[in-house]
Amino acid sequence: MPEPIFIDATPGTVGYTFGGRDPIATIRPGELVHLRTFDCFGGKVTSVSDLPSKVCQFPYLNPVTGPLWVEGARPGDTLAVHVVDLAPAAEVGWSATFPHFGALTGTPTTAMLHPALEERVWQYAIDVDAGTVGYTARGGDYTADLSLEPMLGTIGVAPAAGEVRLSIVPGPHGGNLDTPLIAAGTTVYLPVGAEGALLAVGDGHARQGDGELCGVAVEVPMDVVLCVEVIPDVVTRLPRLETDTRLISIGIARPLDDAYRSAHADLIAHLCELTGLDLLDAYQLVSQDGMARIGNMVDAQYTITADLDKRLLKGVQAYRGAHERLSLVGGLW
Amino acid sequence: MPEPIFIDATPGTVGYTFGGRDPIATIRPGELVHLRTFDCFGGKVTSVSDLPSKVCQFPYLNPVTGPLWVEGARPGDTLAVHVVDLAPAAEVGWSATFPHFGALTGTPTTAMLHPALEERVWQYAIDVDAGTVGYTARGGDYTADLSLEPMLGTIGVAPAAGEVRLSIVPGPHGGNLDTPLIAAGTTVYLPVGAEGALLAVGDGHARQGDGELCGVAVEVPMDVVLCVEVIPDVVTRLPRLETDTRLISIGIARPLDDAYRSAHADLIAHLCELTGLDLLDAYQLVSQDGMARIGNMVDAQYTITADLDKRLLKGVQAYRGAHERLSLVGGLW
Amino acid sequence: MPEPIFIDATPGTVGYTFGGRDPIATIRPGELVHLRTFDCFGGKVTSVSDLPSKVCQFPYLNPVTGPLWVEGARPGDTLAVHVVDLAPAAEVGWSATFPHFGALTGTPTTAMLHPALEERVWQYAIDVDAGTVGYTARGGDYTADLSLEPMLGTIGVAPAAGEVRLSIVPGPHGGNLDTPLIAAGTTVYLPVGAEGALLAVGDGHARQGDGELCGVAVEVPMDVVLCVEVIPDVVTRLPRLETDTRLISIGIARPLDDAYRSAHADLIAHLCELTGLDLLDAYQLVSQDGMARIGNMVDAQYTITADLDKRLLKGVQAYRGAHERLSLVGGLW
Amino acid sequence: MPEPIFIDATPGTVGYTFGGRDPIATIRPGELVHLRTFDCFGGKVTSVSDLPSKVCQFPYLNPVTGPLWVEGARPGDTLAVHVVDLAPAAEVGWSATFPHFGALTGTPTTAMLHPALEERVWQYAIDVDAGTVGYTARGGDYTADLSLEPMLGTIGVAPAAGEVRLSIVPGPHGGNLDTPLIAAGTTVYLPVGAEGALLAVGDGHARQGDGELCGVAVEVPMDVVLCVEVIPDVVTRLPRLETDTRLISIGIARPLDDAYRSAHADLIAHLCELTGLDLLDAYQLVSQDGMARIGNMVDAQYTITADLDKRLLKGVQAYRGAHERLSLVGGLW
Incomplete structure (x- = not known):
């Protein structure tokens, strides 16, 4: 390289x-x-x-x-x-x-x-x-x-x-x-x-x-x-994150309530897409497993991250495996 | 003309x-x-x-x-x-x-x-x-x-x-x-x-x-x-309005609470500047006389107007009389 | 009397x-x-x-x-x-x-x-x-x-x-x-x-x-x-008001956004009940005619009143005409 | 026992x-x-x-x-x-x-x-x-x-x-x-x-x-x-928590913003009281070390916990050591 x-x-x-x-x-x-x-x-x-x-x-x-x-x-x-x-x-x-x-x-x-x-x-x-x-x-x-x-x-x-x-x-x-x-x-x-x-x-x-x-x-x-x-040709409406263990959506809004809501609605939609769970089943699963972390409550818009244990994806990869591929490249550093 | x-x-x-x-x-x-x-x-x-x-x-x-x-x-x-x-x-x-x-x-x-x-x-x-x-x-x-x-x-x-x-x-x-x-x-x-x-x-x-x-x-x-x-050389931080009878500040924020707050804080500052009232006296006067009207609660930022009866200005003109001058021009239409 | x-x-x-x-x-x-x-x-x-x-x-x-x-x-x-x-x-x-x-x-x-x-x-x-x-x-x-x-x-x-x-x-x-x-x-x-x-x-x-x-x-x-x-036997969920000309619902919540929302949802429900308008038609009518006034933004819960011109009720009386009857009694004072 | x-x-x-x-x-x-x-x-x-x-x-x-x-x-x-x-x-x-x-x-x-x-x-x-x-x-x-x-x-x-x-x-x-x-x-x-x-x-x-x-x-x-x-004779304004490792204040309000604010203001006041840090120094320390966790965003009031590593207390005990004493009793169970 x-x-x-x-x-x-x-x-x-x-x-x-x-x-x-x-x-x-x-x-x-x-x-x-x-x-x-x-x-x-x-x-x-x-x-x-x-x-x-x-x-x-x-x-x-x-x-x-x-x-x-x-x-x-x-x-x-x-x-x-x-x-x-x-x-x-x-x-x-x-x-x-x-x-x-x-x-x-x-x-x-x-x-x-x-x-x-x-x-x-x-x-x-x-x-x-x-x-x-x-x-x-x-x-x-x-x-x-x-x-x-x-x-x-x-x-x-x-x-x-x-x-x-x-x-x-x-x-x-x-x-x-x-x-x-x-x-x-x-x-x-x-x-x-x-x-x-x-x-x-x-x-x-x-x-x-x-x-x-x-x-x-x-x-x-x-x-x-x-x-x-x-x-290509994959629309992402709000920034999302992925780590080796967590799948994450970011809500960006004021007040924090709306940052919390939009982060979780996006995470639920993502979970449905990846697992085939229906909307309410995904809502329930995130309700019990989801973590929410307040990024900032000081900027022009506040941020909250909503995230989930990737084991709940049962091996399905988000974004066609981009995180896994990029992690391999990163390993070369 | x-x-x-x-x-x-x-x-x-x-x-x-x-x-x-x-x-x-x-x-x-x-x-x-x-x-x-x-x-x-x-x-x-x-x-x-x-x-x-x-x-x-x-x-x-x-x-x-x-x-x-x-x-x-x-x-x-x-x-x-x-x-x-x-x-x-x-x-x-x-x-x-x-x-x-x-x-x-x-x-x-x-x-x-x-x-x-x-x-x-x-x-x-x-x-x-x-x-x-x-x-x-x-x-x-x-x-x-x-x-x-x-x-x-x-x-x-x-x-x-x-x-x-x-x-x-x-x-x-x-x-x-x-x-x-x-x-x-x-x-x-x-x-x-x-x-x-x-x-x-x-x-x-x-x-x-x-x-x-x-x-x-x-x-x-x-x-x-x-x-x-x-x-020239007059800084306006947030949009303001003026009619023949009312002096108005516009708060632009989410939630409505902050639109209300910023509109009123601006109106109070404007009132102090025009009348020489101290901050608390102006706060008190606006508290009793002020009107607040919700512009929108649907856009990317919400708006509230805070306004005051111009008679309370005791004849002092805002913005060096711009409204009065422009109203005269408008009368030619 | x-x-x-x-x-x-x-x-x-x-x-x-x-x-x-x-x-x-x-x-x-x-x-x-x-x-x-x-x-x-x-x-x-x-x-x-x-x-x-x-x-x-x-x-x-x-x-x-x-x-x-x-x-x-x-x-x-x-x-x-x-x-x-x-x-x-x-x-x-x-x-x-x-x-x-x-x-x-x-x-x-x-x-x-x-x-x-x-x-x-x-x-x-x-x-x-x-x-x-x-x-x-x-x-x-x-x-x-x-x-x-x-x-x-x-x-x-x-x-x-x-x-x-x-x-x-x-x-x-x-x-x-x-x-x-x-x-x-x-x-x-x-x-x-x-x-x-x-x-x-x-x-x-x-x-x-x-x-x-x-x-x-x-x-x-x-x-x-x-x-x-x-x-008797009429449930009122949130306080409402009525004057000779206006029908009014009160939203009680923090932030103001929710006071605005709950006041208007209640007013729309009331309008539907009194006129038979369907939900969206009532939503539209209130959207164009409704007035919202901020009661307080300082108490343990904030209040906003949402109100409508009673002429839009086409003569139908709210609460079985209670306001009209009580106004008559009040006239004796 | x-x-x-x-x-x-x-x-x-x-x-x-x-x-x-x-x-x-x-x-x-x-x-x-x-x-x-x-x-x-x-x-x-x-x-x-x-x-x-x-x-x-x-x-x-x-x-x-x-x-x-x-x-x-x-x-x-x-x-x-x-x-x-x-x-x-x-x-x-x-x-x-x-x-x-x-x-x-x-x-x-x-x-x-x-x-x-x-x-x-x-x-x-x-x-x-x-x-x-x-x-x-x-x-x-x-x-x-x-x-x-x-x-x-x-x-x-x-x-x-x-x-x-x-x-x-x-x-x-x-x-x-x-x-x-x-x-x-x-x-x-x-x-x-x-x-x-x-x-x-x-x-x-x-x-x-x-x-x-x-x-x-x-x-x-x-x-x-x-x-x-x-x-006795110790006033607690809002519920607080303590674990073996964390000192915690609970904010209870809507919207979440205010729950976040009140939890942190209380935690800062507590930190000042226990360590003698001045207000701004405590604000700064909590800003870098503090964790905030959303309890609920569904009840009549929302809750956020703000907490801090107890090592930052340098050995000073909150509430006259109540947690430590009660933990000893708990150990008997």
Whole structure:
């Protein structure tokens, strides 16, 4: 196998939208691609004195590396993107409160009359060997090691029908989904909305809690290794995920109720399609086995993942076995 | 005054996005502009047998006439658009249920396992002279005349930061706001997001109930007369409205709670700015005087208008008197 | 007609729950009843220095006068309560911000990390002859007269199945509905949940804005004149209202979306029952004619009223003509 | 240690409310108590032909065994209830769809115009030795074994201020919380609202998926062994849980957003209290470490649990070590 393409994060390779931008490179299904991503602050937070609202210029947050033209991808297809590897590309990560952003503060939509909470930055030590993310309180001498669990906050393609969305927005095209389930070993299924798909990724997290409570995870630049496959003429309405053990649908909506509903309705439909169970039997099975994890409750749309043990599929493969094939390619890394 | 520009609704003058399209004409502040709009079905529903899901091709619904390049409008300005006149351009209007769309049915986001409700079309007789909209039941011989109250469902400009949105989506750029308060005599304030503003309008309604319950109003092509003004260097975060008697903010969010909150927080901020009341005194005054009207609870974002009696402004004019000036121009029509 | 019963608001005639209390008097259908109610603070706020959180003891807010045993009322019946007259029983009214209560502040459920907004009290001059409610800013010399529009915030009966609810909670039994539509001339329909119905009322407002934004209206003690009728064996699932011109259903839920949905589904069902329209034809008619008004977005459950022009009923009377009969009795006052 | 009290589930020992009922027995802190509970159908579903809406009489669902008078418990105290053991008391469990109940169907509040989904019952084989719950599709020959994970859906005390709530309702008093985290080994902290606390439990589940999607888990009668402690003069605002490894707050609200918010705000406050971290430092730590699990999205209030690794407490014990003490007692079983 040839050396994979490597695309660094530079002003010329990153942008702030899905759609509306020219491809920076072309990739072929089945080949490994190595990208580097900036952190969501574009690398501008370098100390706890760098307040994001000062050093970043809204809405130019959350740069994504790409877009990549995927050979053969056409509207109406599904793009399967396997996350082969995620490695933090820095020894420190950053988190922050950001004025009027987060789940426990008034925001422009959940509007309140309160002044903003204090904007504060936390520096985390990333120890890849130890597998830890080191938290240090700002207001005292409390420290704690949390486990390192790298994930990709943002992955998406150009939206359908000519729409262009900011990279901080999640939607049917993917985008800023912010779910911890997008980790090494996961395959992401996205609806191709434009010729060439125009894939881009960013917003690596060393870890995050469920719901990304304060709006900012442990943000790190990331080395991302991907491998893609085009599944022609298979329509995917909402992003789906697959791991070796779980089949997953993502609901993207506000309030969380609707994210929960749409994730589960999609998972049930998928289960019916794969197993032949009728609608109510699948509803019942998911009701007892299903897990739901809150991705984010802070972005323009919230995300919930609904997932199921793949053993319940009795050996039937989703998306014609794309995850299994891509995992084999990933094994070459 | 010269004869106003007239722009008909034709395949060449309509589109399905805000942003991402070239202007079809240039207009100057202070001049009257006469546009015709298609109905939201693009004129394709012509009998009760024309089911929208069959004759229209999703997402190519809700064509807007435009965009118009507004001379002098730059990002960071506010565009004031005065609705001088709205006249139905047909003698019949159409409404319908649409599969999995509306407030009392499962939808892709408020996902349910129910099959879609029956898709049914209703024809309304529009009698401009009598000022009525004639309802006829499909399932019996019941008829009723409702009052004709023409409004514009969709009005907007190109979004900021290069985003492109479908015309059926409401947002800070305006778009498919679907509030009955956008009627003749109302001035709409929109944030200019791109050079030339790129104004477009569509989706005329002969009338609608609060919330646009079933998702479709009494849809008609409309003759729209507008007049615009650019208010330089005044940032408007969310669309606002003004009539001769009311000052209005529009909240755009899901759930309705957040539309209510953001509309009122904006109205309070505006009231503080215009009267010098402190935040809590303004909160209190709006709490007792404010009216809230649900625009739509069916679109990608819901809308609520919060408004206040302009007498409470004690003679202070919003937006440097733009509404008053534009109303004078409108009087020439 | 005999002099109506008069029941003053005293420690012995008021309480803080619906259900769980013994009746203080018995009333007969068709007779006028005159009650006085305390304001929601139990009369303890007497100057702008009386902060409600200091002078009141939570949850002992919102005293209701009653309960009244209604002769002949049994579970499964509907109680029709006609509001004959509402007259403020004081020359001043009070409003306030209350810590962590209201639509634009973090609350125990919409929990935020912000400290509470300032608690502030406003005194209003009530001028019944002029029909005004006089607002005075606390932070400056701004004053304004708003129109006097007396309404009853709280009216309800004992809940079904032995439940007991605080008087500040709205529910199927009525309670703290906080909609401005409960005014003189309105008939309120409530589901009888216990023998004798056990009717109680309170929380008079000199006026309120839509949604009761800050959580507190212009609170006044009120002279309330009522007249009731029992409609046997007619089940009412949610409170409904009727005026001379409007037929109204009340949705009681969080978020507002569900209050909107349940109000409209009930109104449509009622319209079908009264006119024979089929479900979709009624859905369509309400979609174009219906008005929705936000009662409160601050209580334990939010309320939205959905209503329709009674002319659309083509002369058919709701609840066997109870509103018309009770209006005649009310005319004797 | 003496033999524990045993209380069977009988018509005389069960009821349908929290509050409003006389105690059936007295228990002392520190002693083991063995209760049996009916399933949520009161044992009336005995075959897949027994449709719950026919064999049960709404609202008399979800019987709870109790209430138990806890010696020494007074309003203002916290009751710690340790779940020592949960053992299914039957070899079959039942689940069902129920008309207009569940997350993916229109309900009385999320009201839709759709007819109810089919009411269908599923029988599960409970194999305690194998640790499995056997699912069998109704519409085909598909079967699957899920893991047995017994939990208690309903646990609560009499509400404060004299309120009485149906046992199917969750609230600050506990009640129908429906979270899988209430399992053997968990301590539940409840606010004492009335003298003697008046504890009752019911609604055993052999397992449930996150959110209890269809509204009904795998319902079984349960043998429940408990041990309680009264923590005097410690106010608990919302139910909390503790296991050997996790510290947990429960948010109880609609929509899920508010359940998520209130659970996390409470967890952060608890973390501050136990560790001395300031508010923002605790917010940040929970943002990165916190897990959120959806208990139910089907009941009158939804529940989300927010939890944290107890190692982050650095050895400080919650509630003066109640969990640790009660676990020791539980070890005697």
